[in-house]
Amino acid sequence: MSARPRRFKVSLYARFMILTTALLVLLVGAILWLIQKREVAAISGQAKSRGLLIAQNIANVNQERFEFWDAGGIKESIEDALDENLLYVVVYDKFRNPFVSTDLVKDNQDIICCSRLPAKIDARTYSIAPRDFRQDARSRPVIEIEIPVFFAGSEDHWGSVKVGMSLEEIRAAIRETRLILILIGCAGLGLGTLGAALLAKRITGPLRKLVEGTVRISRGDFSQEIEVDSADEVGELARGFNEMTRDLLETRQRMEEANKKLVQAEKLASIGRLSATIAHEIRNPLTSVKLNIQKLLQEDGLGEEHKEHLGISAEGIVQIEKFIKELLDFARVSVLNLDRFSPVQIMEEALKMMRDAFREKRIVLERSYAEELPPVQVDGDRMRQALLSVLRNALEAVEEGGRIAVALSLAGSDPERIRICISDNGCGIAEKDWEMIFEPFFTTKPTGFGLGLSNARKIVEQHRGSIRVQGKRGRGTAFEILIPCEVET
Secondary structure, X not given: OOOOOOOOOOOHHHHHHHHHHHHHHHHHHHHHHHHHHHHHHHHHXXXXXXXXXXHHHHHHHXXXXXXXXXXXXXXXXXXXXXXXXXXXXXXXEOOOOEEEEOHHHOOOHHHHOOXXXXXXXXXXXXXXXXXXXXXXXXXXXXXXXXEEEEOOOOOOEXXXXXXXXXXXXXXXXXXXXXXXXXHHHHHHHHHHHHHHHHHHHHHHHHHHHHHHHHHXXXXXXXXXXXXXXXXXXXXXXXXXXXHHHHHHHHHHHHHHHHHHHHHHHHHXXXXXXXXXXXXXXXXXXXHHHHHHHHHHHOOOOOOHHHHHHHHHHHHHHHHHHHHHHHHHHHHOOOOOOOEEXXXXXXXXXXXXXXXXHHHHOOOEEEEEEOOOOOOEEEOHHHHHHHHHHHHHHHHHHOOOOOEEEEEEEEOOOOOOEEEEEEEEOOOOOOHHHOXXXXXXXXXXXXXXXXXXXHHHHHHHHHOOOEEEEEOOOOOOOEEEEEEEOOOOX
């Protein structure tokens, strides 16, 4: 199969600029052409009017000389009338024969020879025509204007006067006008192109950002938003794109959260099956070993050294039983017995159970409870178990005489949740381990099985809540627990 030809890529900005520039050139060119045409017509009209006026003035000045056929006086008069624009004058009699002319055209018989007036003549008749006038070995463009001469009160014309007006000044004026129009056109085209470029950038800029945003979305990056600085359709498109990006980001976050919960559920299910196997395979033989050790300890003839070794074995069996119990508690899928409780009541009951341990280690306990906290719908025993796990973790982290603080309040960003904060000034937890500490069997302590905080998270999430480690200034750790509460409506 032959490869498809590669199409030449032209950006939207380039196409917009090419099309806009072409339209501007056509528009400015058409306008300038019309203006130039009108200006040329106006300048030609002025030249025509001036030539008619000069010819009529010559006729009026020589009216008396015409009556007496004073050729010498007429010639003197028309010679005096010549200037840089009026190049020659020819006077014809009524039979269209040359009567007198200026000296510059005496050798130009093609100019002198004949009148251009039509056969029928009245006071409004005139003739006008362009031609070339040769003077001093060069050709000069002229416009010939001829008018009839009438005496006052007579309908017969005496003759006619023909003048040759130079077109050089007129053409110079036309060239100057065209140059000015070209400059104006170039300036207008430049300003129009600049305006088009700004407009194109304003239109294509957000579109380019939209394209870049679409590419980023296709690569999985939903964090970028397009800056919206207009209230037109492009701005609406950008706002719609930003809303779509936020929706996609929220959807992806929900999917990631759902996947995380699914993985966690699968992990818990695996641990549950493992726990059931451990309980079945270890617990019964362990009970027999424990009973035999207790029976041996009750023997009268047993030496102290043997009793000490058997006591150490008995303590090890107690630790194994404790581990099995925690493992079964963690893996057990229990049904919550929900009831209305005061969050302060649940916290105080958990602290009461820890009172002796706090007193033994001389822990300074600080309480901070907000007033009139709404009740919560929880399983009291399970929630106390979760709080005890966090409190035990804090107790193990602090040194003797350390400080543990508990606080209850409404969550600032979510008033439909109770915020429980348990903090200490102990050794703290590395930030890289903040998420891992809630994983089963993960622990940073030399003792323990790494199930306490995992079980706490399981219980909190069963109550549609959340638990996390908060950033804390100085030494120590702070745990934040959010639990839904009953809000009065």
